[in-house]
Amino acid sequence: MSSATLSEDGTTIAPRARRWHIAVFLLPAFIVYTAVMILPLIETLRLSLFNTVDGHSTFVGFSNFGVLFGDARWAHDFWNALKNNTIFFAIHMLIQNPLGIALAAMLSIPNLRLAPFYRTAIFLPTLLSFVIVGFIWKLILSPIWGITPFFMDLVGLKSFFSPWLGKPGSALIAVSLISVWQNVGIPMMLIYAALLNIPDEVIEAAECDGITGWSQFWKIKLPLILPAIGMVSILTFVGNFNAFDLVYTVQGALAGPDGATDILGTLLYRTFFGFQLQLGDRSMGATIATVMFLIILAGVSLYLFIIQRRIRRYQF
Amino acid sequence: MTRTTLKGLLLATSILGSAGLAHAEDVTLTIDSWRNDDLSIWQEKLIPAFEAKNPGIKVKFAPTAPTEYDAATDAKLAAGTAGDLITCRPFDKSLALYTRGDLAGLNDLSGMENFSDVAKAAWTTDDGKTAFCVPMASVIHGFIYNKDAFDKLGIAIPATEADFFAALDKIKADGTYIPLAMGTKDLWEAATMGYQNIGPTYWKGEEGRAALIKGEQKLTDAAWVEPYKVLAKWKDYLGDGFEAQTYPDSQNLFTLGRAAIYPAGSWEIGLFNSQADFKMGAFPPPVKNAGDTCYISDHNDIGVGLNAKSAHAEEAKKLLSWIASPEFAEIYANALPGFFSLNSTPVKMADPLAQEFVSWREKCKPTIRSTYQILSRGTPNLENETWVESANVINGTDTPEAAAEKLQKGLDSWYKPAK
Numbered sequence: 001m002s003s004a005t006l007s008e009d010g011t012t013i014a015p016r017a018r019r020w021h022i023a024v025f026l027l028p029a030f031i032v033y034t035a036v037m038i039l040p041l042i043e044t045l046r047l048s049l050f051n052t053v054d055g056h057s058t059f060v061g062f063s064n065f066g067v068l069f070g071d072a073r074w075a076h077d078f079w080n081a082l083k084n085n086t087i088f089f090a091i092h093m094l095i096q097n098p099l100g101i102a103l104a105a106m107l108s109i110p111n112l113r114l115a116p117f118y119r120t121a122i123f124l125p126t127l128l129s130f131v132i133v134g135f136i137w138k139l140i141l142s143p144i145w146g147i148t149p150f151f152m153d154l155v156g157l158k159s160f161f162s163p164w165l166g167k168p169g170s171a172l173i174a175v176s177l178i179s180v181w182q183n184v185g186i187p188m189m190l191i192y193a194a195l196l197n198i199p200d201e202v203i204e205a206a207e208c209d210g211i212t213g214w215s216q217f218w219k220i221k222l223p224l225i226l227p228a229i230g231m232v233s234i235l236t237f238v239g240n241f242n243a244f245d246l247v248y249t250v251q252g253a254l255a256g257p258d259g260a261t262d263i264l265g266t267l268l269y270r271t272f273f274g275f276q277l278q279l280g281d282r283s284m285g286a287t288i289a290t291v292m293f294l295i296i297l298a299g300v301s302l303y304l305f306i307i308q309r310r311i312r313r314y315q316f
Numbered sequence: 317m318t319r320t321t322l323k324g325l326l327l328a329t330s331i332l333g334s335a336g337l338a339h340a341e342d343v344t345l346t347i348d349s350w351r352n353d354d355l356s357i358w359q360e361k362l363i364p365a366f367e368a369k370n371p372g373i374k375v376k377f378a379p380t381a382p383t384e385y386d387a388a389t390d391a392k393l394a395a396g397t398a399g400d401l402i403t404c405r406p407f408d409k410s411l412a413l414y415t416r417g418d419l420a421g422l423n424d425l426s427g428m429e430n431f432s433d434v435a436k437a438a439w440t441t442d443d444g445k446t447a448f449c450v451p452m453a454s455v456i457h458g459f460i461y462n463k464d465a466f467d468k469l470g471i472a473i474p475a476t477e478a479d480f481f482a483a484l485d486k487i488k489a490d491g492t493y494i495p496l497a498m499g500t501k502d503l504w505e506a507a508t509m510g511y512q513n514i515g516p517t518y519w520k521g522e523e524g525r526a527a528l529i530k531g532e533q534k535l536t537d538a539a540w541v542e543p544y545k546v547l548a549k550w551k552d553y554l555g556d557g558f559e560a561q562t563y564p565d566s567q568n569l570f571t572l573g574r575a576a577i578y579p580a581g582s583w584e585i586g587l588f589n590s591q592a593d594f595k596m597g598a599f600p601p602p603v604k605n606a607g608d609t610c611y612i613s614d615h616n617d618i619g620v621g622l623n624a625k626s627a628h629a630e631e632a633k634k635l636l637s638w639i640a641s642p643e644f645a646e647i648y649a650n651a652l653p654g655f656f657s658l659n660s661t662p663v664k665m666a667d668p669l670a671q672e673f674v675s676w677r678e679k680c681k682p683t684i685r686s687t688y689q690i691l692s693r694g695t696p697n698l699e700n701e702t703w704v705e706s707a708n709v710i711n712g713t714d715t716p717e718a719a720a721e722k723l724q725k726g727l728d729s730w731y732k733p734a735k
Contacts, residue, residue: 071729073695073726073729074695138562141560142557142560142561142565143555143556143557143558143560143561144555144556144557144561144565145565149557162557163501163557163558163561164560165501165559165560166499166500166501166557166558166559166560166561166711167559167560167711168711168713252502254503254700254703254704256500256501256502256503256703256704256707257500257501257503257559257704257708257711257713258704258707258708258711258713258714259704270700275697275700276504276697276700277407277408277687277688277692277697277699277700278692278695278697278699278700279408279693281695284695
């Protein structure tokens, strides 16, 4: 820096070196990200404004959206998928995340025996392919070969068993719980890390003030891990509204029975790529993808601009 | 990956093309196909049989992976490097190729007279005037049953609907076997093995199907609702937890000998023969009253067409005529039990189960699946909706009438029958 500063008499100014290396280092990531993320996104948004009229791709404005929300059948499919997706998300928020917090809190108890084992065991399903998870659970819950009816029979609860994946009333809940089983390791790990980050001094100070046990968790630890919980919630939101894979492997592309497990991802898949005799409809598919994008964008914005600003952070 | 495969194929065909030119006396015909599984049958049986009779014509069977076939064929046709003969998917996909001028019309081909109109329906223009592919194989629906179980319980092969349910009652009362091996989890079992299997008996096969396309009948008519009413009664005879029973589950239940009757498609024959260690028999969908005409679903699956730009059209036509001949039918049907030749000349097959299926053609009227031609071109897709509603009817989610009404409403929303 000193060489580039003004000399005493102001005659020579050494030119500030252009820092090309910054651009050079950024370029690969920029190109890859643009090519595989931004361009497809823009292309999808553009495609949702076009449709095939008389064999030619024509600009149709928002009329694809008009069909999606205005046509009784499209609207029915869309709202059904959105409703199911919301239930799917609610089950994750109500079961997966509290369970993750509880597991993390238990794991962080000092002197817990076998803690590394539990941590690994609970996190393991997250590493499995969704195809394996879907297949395993289909077998576990199978009324014919599954071990669930067998074990329930052992404890005399056989009468409570039913083919959950095949009934319209229970299929969505069953699929959601499979997803919770698979993914509960992620909130657990994130919150576990946040809990470990709480300095011992804070805990000791609380103990000096007589706050121990449950009230210590509610009054000291929970407020300190709130930012992590907020993070987990928004990840769950984005993940759930983009979900597709597990439903597809467990229930198929038609997301049966009677569309009971149809979420936005499977609706998009069927519309865009087609299924069996149904031919793919790229324009309507892009329209659904755009709506999904807007839903996720709205949710994330809501979180970033309203909730995250109000979460109090503590500096130690 | 697809692109490299494609390039490889393009290269291969171009080299082959020039090789053909070099030896002008020997013409090489290439058959494009998605039937990887058939490669050995063509190489070991079909091609030698043809070449022995037609000196000077060499045939090459060039299959692509099924999932890549349609895209690869489109690209090769556009580039002019496609094979001389193109294997045809049924209905709209091949129709699109013909309308674009990639496939030649085959009305004047000798051998086409060996096929009935139903057999040609999958590869005929909407007005029924021009056929553009030689029908090669079809699959037939019916019921496969466990002969040992029937003998043990003293059940005769049911001929009528009443017999059928009486037999089911008897099997259920005995309790050893699950009466019917079918589940609704995968949806299509209910539609394909259920509705499309027994349905033709009620809507009178082609008669009803044609009337539906013309708009003279509706899915809400009694003839179309009745199969749903029968299907709803099946519920009591399915295994425990049939709502979550998948297609492989059903196959295993039957081949393990735990179920007595399997609503089937003939494509199961090969697998069942190798897995089941009990005797099997088959019967066609039972008729309503004794003496009624029986109807079977004899669904077209594979055809072969002529590339309109083929350099060896004359030789290719010779091969097509041979594919249309009873000789081809016999070799093909015996090599692949369950995939039947569509030839009008009855084919003698060594496999007794396959022979049983194909023998129904002589006494029953054949038709194809009602949703496949024309009616599944729009949104909502009638075939997919039929899957969902058939499962709903069996599960009891919808009544037969409600299901039919939903289907008709969906069809009405985009389909306007030609006046």
